[in-house]
Amino acid sequence: MYLLKKKMVSVCISTYNGEKYIRRQVESILIQLSEDDEVVISDDNSTDSTVEILHSFNDTRIKIIKNQTDFLQKYTYEKITENFENAITNTKGNLIFLSDQDDVWHENKVALAKAKIGDNLALIHDCRVVDENGSEIYPSYFQHIKAKRGVIANIIKCSYLGCCMVLNRDILQKAMPFPKKVPHDLWLALIAEKLNSLIIINNKLIDYHRHSESSSTSAFKSDKSIWFKLFYRYHIIFELIKRFLKSN
Numbered sequence: 001m002y003l004l005k006k007k008m009v010s011v012c013i014s015t016y017n018g019e020k021y022i023r024r025q026v027e028s029i030l031i032q033l034s035e036d037d038e039v040v041i042s043d044d045n046s047t048d049s050t051v052e053i054l055h056s057f058n059d060t061r062i063k064i065i066k067n068q069t070d071f072l073q074k075y076t077y078e079k080i081t082e083n084f085e086n087a088i089t090n091t092k093g094n095l096i097f098l099s100d101q102d103d104v105w106h107e108n109k110v111a112l113a114k115a116k117i118g119d120n121l122a123l124i125h126d127c128r129v130v131d132e133n134g135s136e137i138y139p140s141y142f143q144h145i146k147a148k149r150g151v152i153a154n155i156i157k158c159s160y161l162g163c164c165m166v167l168n169r170d171i172l173q174k175a176m177p178f179p180k181k182v183p184h185d186l187w188l189a190l191i192a193e194k195l196n197s198l199i200i201i202n203n204k205l206i207d208y209h210r211h212s213e214s215s216s217t218s219a220f221k222s223d224k225s226i227w228f229k230l231f232y233r234y235h236i237i238f239e240l241i242k243r244f245l246k247s248n
Contacts, residue, residue, distance in 0.1 A: 009037040009110060010093030013101055014067075014083035019048040021102035021209065026057060029099065032110040033061060042067045042087035044079060050101075065090055081184040084162070085177065096167040098185065102209045103127075103163055104134075109205040113166045120199045121171040122192035125164045128204045132211035141208060149200065151193050155236050160189040163206060171197075179239040181232070190240060 011029055015022060029039060039059075043051055044067045054064055067086045088096060095114060099105070109125075117123040129138040138144040147159035154160065162185025175191045178184050192198035224232075 007036075008093035009033060009095050009097060009114070010091035011037070011039045011097045011099055012084060012087035012091060013039065013041045013099045014044070014080055014087060015041055015046060015050050015054075015101045016044040016079075016083070017046045017048045018050045018101035019046075019053060022050055023053050025099065025101060025103055025105070026054065026062070028105040028107075030057070030059060030061065032105065032107065035061070037061060038063055038092060040065065040087045040090050042083045042090075044083045063090070078180060081178050081180075081182075081187075084184045088172065088176070091169075094169045096169060098162045098165045098167070100163040100209075102211070104207040104209070106205050106207070112201075112203060112205065116201055117166055117168060117199060119168070119197075120192070121168050121174075121195060121197035122188060123166040123199045123201065124160050124189065125166075125201045125203050125205045127161065127164050127206045127208040130207045130209055132209060134207065134209075137210060140202075140204065142202065149193070149198075151190055151240075154186065154190060154193065155233055158183075158186050158189075160185060161208065162188070163208060165189070174243075179235070179243075181235040182239050186236070187239075190236070191243075194240070194244065 011033070026039065039062045041054060041062065041064045043064060051064060054062060065086065067083045084098065095117070097110070097113070113123055113125065126140055126142045128136060129141050129144065130136055141161065142159070145159060148154070165185055165188060167188065171188065171192060174195065175188050178187055189198060
């Protein structure tokens, strides 16, 4: 059992065949962490050099764990959620930062988030949307998608990205285990919203990369069918009702 450390930062990264971008992402993270912080990386059986690149840092703050899954279908959000849950379960810090494998953190992200989150269960910040070469696509993700607060508004259209999310460890008691058919980031944001404990800041603290290998369509038009979208939202509502009935 891990000894939890209240002032410690844990960064969680879900990796899967991320060799093209993972080095620059981890470099942008490590430079902001103290010697007592950690980067917990759950790798979902990458077949490229992702794990070798991570080992090459030779940094004791990096902890690589395997997510033991066996699947043949396209890498879906269910698998990403499962991978993040594996990483989060193995953290020791009181503040948990979620990170994609292919973005770049701005140099003030950790310090500013730590200063702003207070006693809130979660903090979400804005980001700059860029292409695979780092060229700006949109200066503000929030402005581009017309981000809105609220549980209903975000079930209809999610405004929040996991890679822009910082969690107070206390939220895990309410949110975990994650429902199988609800993305982890939306689920965490909805739990914090429902408990009136989500702080949103307009600071752009990462470069959010969109490219042909991206695992989600965030910032672009969804390619999902209307039936998928309806079924997806049904599951979100069902899981929220079930979770809060269970907790009361």
